[in-house]
Amino acid sequence: MAGIISYGAYIPYYRLPRAAIGKMWDAKGGRGEKAVAGFDxxxxxxxxxxxxxxxxxxxxxxxxALFLATTCAPYKERQNSTIVATALDLPQAARNTDFANCLRAGTNAIMAALDSVEAGTLKSVLVTAADMRLAGAAGEDEQDFGDGSGALLFGSNNVAVEIEAYHCLSEDLADYWRSHEDTYVRHWEDRFGREEGYMRLPVEAAAGAMKKCGLKKEDISRLCLCGANLRSHAALAAKMGFSKEQIQDPLLADVGNTGTAQPLMILIGALEDAKPGDRILLVSWGNGSDAIIFRVNEEIDNIRGRRGIKRHLKIKKTLDNYGRYLRWRDMVDIAPPPRPPAGAASMSAQWREHSTALPLYGVKCKNCGTPQLYLSSSSTRARICLNCGRKDEFEPYRFANRRGQVASFSHDFLAAGTDPPTTAAVIDFEGGGRGQFNMVDREPDECSVGMKVEMTFRKLQYTQGTHTYFWKCKPVRD
Amino acid sequence: MPGSIKDRVAIVGMGCTRFGERWDVSAADMIVEAVYQAYEDAGIETKDIQAAWLGTATGMTGMVLSEPLRLQYIPVTRVENACATASDAFRNACYAVAAGIYDMVLAVGVDKFKDSGISGLGDGGAPGPSHAMEAESTPPRQFAMLATTYFSKYGLSFEEGKHMIGRVSWKSHQNGMRNKNAHFQKDVSMDTILNAPMVAWPLGLFDCCGVSDGAAAAIITTPEIAQSMRKDPVYVKALQISMAPRDGNFNTNYDFLHVEATVRAAEAAYKEAGIKNPREEISMAEVHDCFSITEAVTMEDLRFSPRGKVRDDIENGFFDLDGGLPVQLDGGLKCFGHPIGASGLRMLYEMYLQLQGRADELLNPGFPSRQLANPKLGLTHNLGGSPDGCAIFVGIVGLPGV
Structure with missing residues (x-):
């Protein structure tokens, strides 16, 4: 039996109130807020x-295996899922795949993962879906789109959530699209997409899935229904005939439409409250519709304690400055910093360091037991123990999943950065070891010597066609 | 004594350009200006120089020196050791004389940064191939961490800490305004210093030294020849370099309250010069005040102030020109700016003039004398890198028989 054995989610720290967007453009701002990915x-x-x-x-x-779904992949050619898999320390033998180009890529990946595990070709598959679709300034989509991600781990032991059936309909109906040269999402007259597509295909997909396992609407505990905005979501939910109590929060008010991540995030929100025996119907939308029916097992209680949706909704900071958002999204020409331009990243050097730098491995000395990082401009691999001086007598030691406390810090107003000041901090890790990292998702006033931080994987820079990723730290907000 | 440089070589001539935003001159112009001042001071010509050491953080090969001076096929070594560059060029020149290979050599330091189009230095790393998995960093950020931990460890409020480091800069400006060669010669008030914009919290604009253009030169010979050339040569007492393993960002033993390589180099220099109590025995010092907090911490690392107690000495004026141990008599990096390859010899030039009683040759008209009464030993200190790892130079020069 294959199914979900773990879940996790992420909502960026910063939330832009729709009122702030309205205020900027002398327009009516909607209610609620949208989650906004940080500059990095x-x-x-x-x-x-x-x-x-x-x-x-x-x-x-x-x-x-890692199946990554997104319509906003940083690379068109270079496997995005392998960068994620390496940072998460998956084995090199992982069968990574990018799912792309459609808002249903998230549910497409779920079905592919399920089939692979069910077929026995893969024992466990991690599905991640993330999006940060960009809408032109002052348009309606700008208020609707939000950023976020979800992750589901599929396996066949201790299955917490089974999949009873899925039904998939594909149709070349383009209500939203982007061509190879588009920065912003385009859409057709919205009544076309809604009346001819959104109000029809999900109904048929859901009916198809329920028919496959002989379920009626009253057998469904929660309906996780995707949609572009609250208005059309409510209209479709009403047409499908489910009661208000059955409708899972689509996160449109507090997060926004997160594209490929939306079905995973709504589902994870439902799983956080699910009881054994519950049935959940997930319906996605985008050039067709996927409907998937989940059945919750006793093992669901083994996978609590994630930040998931509920806790991430509370870990937030209001972004009350629309200009900062424009700057983060590179939607406005900013005066160049009075700093020398960053040099190009070297592909051979990045490859040489990838197995230590991306998963943030240091070493632990086999002789004296000292955990240690080595991060210089030329290498990320220690050769000589900084404590006892032995050469190459190390075992690998990962720092990415360890918390630490700040030994010292500074807020740097001089460094070129998209979101000044840049906060740099020296971190002493629990269990030993130290490193200097940039700190993000922090208020300058809250920083102090001794504050607790955790590691977060971020983009360090984009230079000449190359995104460089590395770890930063951020305050622990459980 | 073998293994010690003490009194084995002497300085017979020095020169130093005005430091600043020298839009009007090139590095080659400044080399010629500083070196010909030194020739004139020593009473020699190019043909008397047997070998030369050039300190520069930017130029490549000794031809940066031989070309403008038209040196004729003598050996020239180009030296680079970050902010200790000029001092290390001087150190190697001294060793060659002490070894008996040469008896008249030239040490020069030069850098010209004001053609770069930016204020301040770059990130310290050369652009070019790298894995680029280090964040861009800046010098003020790295040194600001000393202030963050110093304030935290010794329980200073932000205002108390800011005043302490602000007082360091205020003192240097008081000295720099008297000096004709200084880049910044304005009287700067404590209010201006304390209320300046932040550069890297908690360091504000006046906690940071500027970047400038400049050159300085020294002529080194044996004590015997020096005594035949002038009545007041200055003798080298100690030359020490300490290179950190740069593990402060990775080793939890490092406290961000001191600079270990300064302690190591200073102790070695005191031993070499036979100094027991530097607070009492050193007459004056020029130290690496790239940032105000760097100077404060260096006072403790050099044992000028007891550990954790520098605030009292700073606030009481102990390091002022009329204090017990004047520091940054010429205004320091704070007022001269920091052409990396030249600063060490600029510091030495101030010690040289003071020991010879010639400090007022650089006095701005209308100011009280900047000459100390009877200095005997002067110390110079450079810090190249950042607190977590750096190249440190500590040198001591002085009168004969001290």
Missing amino acids: EDPITMSVAAGLDCLRDVDPRTVE
């Missing part, structure tokens, strides 16, 4: 964040 976040980093939440008590070396 993208689908790769958000997938790592959800993946870390999902693999909280799972050995990443036991995961045999």
Whole structure:
């Protein structure tokens, strides 16, 4: 039996109130807020964040594949899922795959993962979905789109959530699209997409799935229904005939439409409250519709304690400055910093360091037991123990999943950065070892010597076609 | 004594350009200006120089020196050791004389940064191939961490800490305004210092030294020849370099309250010069005040102030020009700016003038004398890198028989 054995999610720290967008454009701002990825976040980093939440008590070396879904992949050619898998410390033999180009890519990946585990070709598959679709300034989509990610781990032992059936309909109906040269999402007259597509295909997909396992609407505990905005979501839910009590919060008010991540995030929200025996119907939308029926097992109680949706909704900071959002999204020409331009990243050097730098491995001395990092401009691999001086007598020691406390810090107003000041902090890790990292998702006033931090995978820079990813730290907000 | 440089070589001539935003001159112009001042001071010509050491953080090969001076096929070594560059060029020149290989050599330091189009230095790393998995860093950020931990460890409020480091800069500006060669010669008030914009919290604009253009030169010979050339040569007492393993960002033993390589280099220099109590025996010092907190911590690392107690000495004026141990008599990096390859020899030039009683040759008109009464030993200190790992130079020069 194949199914979900763990879940995790991530919602960026910053939330832009729709009223702030309205105020900027002298327009009516909607209610609620949208989650906004930080200046250094993208689908790769958000997938790592959800993946870390999902693999909280799972050995990443036991995961045999990473399926990554996004319509906003940083790379068109270079496997995005392999960057995520490496950062999460999955084995090299993992069968990674990028699912892309459609808002149903998240549910497409779920079905592919389920089939692989069911067929026995893969023992466990991590599915991550993340999006941060960009809408043109002052348009309606700008208020609707939000950023976030979800992760589901599929396996066949201790299955917490089974999949009873799925029904998939594909149709070349383009209500939203982006061509190879589009920065912003385009859409057709919204009544076309709604009346001819959204109000029809999900109904048929859901009916098809329920028919496959002989279920009626009253057998469904929760309906996890995707949608572009609250208005059309409510209209479809009403047409499908489910009661208000059955409708799971689609997160449109507090997070926004998170694209490929939306079905996973709504589902994870439902799983957080699910009881054994519950049936959950997930219906996605985008050039067709996927409907999946989940049945919750007793094992659901073994996978609590994630930050998931509920806790991430509370870990937030209001972004009350629309200009900062524009700057983060590179939607406005900012005066160049009075700093020398960053040099190009070296592909051979990145490859040489990838197995230590991306999963944030240091070493532990076999002779004296000292855990230690080595991060210089030329290497991330220690050769000589900084404590006892022995050469190459180390075992690997991962720092990414360890918390630490601040030994010293500074807020740097001089460094070129998208979101000044840049906070740098020296971190002493629990269990030993130290490193200097940038700190994000922090208020300058809250920083102090001794404050507790955790590691977060972020984009360090984008230079000449190359995204460089590395770890930063952020305050622990449980 | 074998293994010690003490009194084995002497300085017979020095020169130093005005430091600042020298839009009007090139590095080659400044080399010629500083070196010909030194020739004139020593009473020699190019043909008397047997070998040279050039300190520069930017130029490549000794031809940066031989070309503008038209040196004729003598050996020239280019030295780079970050902010200790000029001092290390001087150190190697001294060793060559002490070894008996040469008896008249030239040490020069030069850098010109003001053609770069930016204020301040770059991130310290050369652009170019790298894995780029280090964040861009800046010098003020790295040194600000000393202040963060110092305030925290010794229980200073933000205002108390800011005042302590602000007083360091205020003192240097008081000295720099008297100096014709200084880049910044304005009287700067404590209010201005304390209310300046932040550069890297908690360091504000006036906690940071500027970047400038400049050059300085020294001519080194044996004590015997020096005594035949002038009545007041200055003798080298100690030359020490200490190179950190750069593990402060990775080793939890490092406290971000001191700079270990300064302690090591200073103790070695005191031993070499036979100094027991530097607070009492050193007459004056020029130290690496890239940032105000760096100077404060260095006072403790050099044992000028007891550990954790520098605030009292700073606030009481102990390091002022009329204090017990004047520091940054010329205004320091704070007022001269920091052309990396030149600063060490600029510091030595101030010690040289003070020991010879010639400090007022650089006095701005209308100011009280900047000459100390009877200095005997002067110390210079450079810090290249950042607190977690750096190249440190500590040198001592002085009068004969001290």
